[in-house]
Amino acid sequence: MTDITPQAQLQELRASIDNIDAALIHMLAERFRCTKAVGVLKATHGLPPADPAREQTQIERLRRLADDAHLDPDFAEKFLNFIIREVIRHHEMLAAEHNGGSERTTSA
Numbered sequence: 001m002t003d004i005t006p007q008a009q010l011q012e013l014r015a016s017i018d019n020i021d022a023a024l025i026h027m028l029a030e031r032f033r034c035t036k037a038v039g040v041l042k043a044t045h046g047l048p049p050a051d052p053a054r055e056q057t058q059i060e061r062l063r064r065l066a067d068d069a070h071l072d073p074d075f076a077e078k079f080l081n082f083i084i085r086e087v088i089r090h091h092e093m094l095a096a097e098h099n100g101g102s103e104r105t106t107s108a
Contacts, residue, residue, distance in 0.1 A: 031083070032090070039091040043098035049091060055084060
């Protein structure tokens with residue numbers, strides 16, 4: 001059995017972190033492609049732009065998932081709220097483009 005130096009272990013761990021970061025970016029990009037489609041659909045068909053009940057359901061679901069994964073649910077909620085704010089910003093721009101308004105939208 002060979003001993004791995006701390007530097008080699010660090011390098012391996014950092015390589016894994018880099019791969020995970022890349023996967024996160026790709027997953028976020030896919031999520032935003034979907035939420036953009038939701039925003040276009042809402043703006044095009046005059047659907048209500050905001051869905052607070054959906055947001056709350058998503059937050060509760062994500063907190064449960066985080067807890068199951070041994071991740072701090074408060075952190076998970078902050079992360080989702082950050083994403084929701086960005087989705088809302090995108091949906092406001094889409095609503096303005098489609099109907100000249102600046103309505104607030106969401107689709108977490």
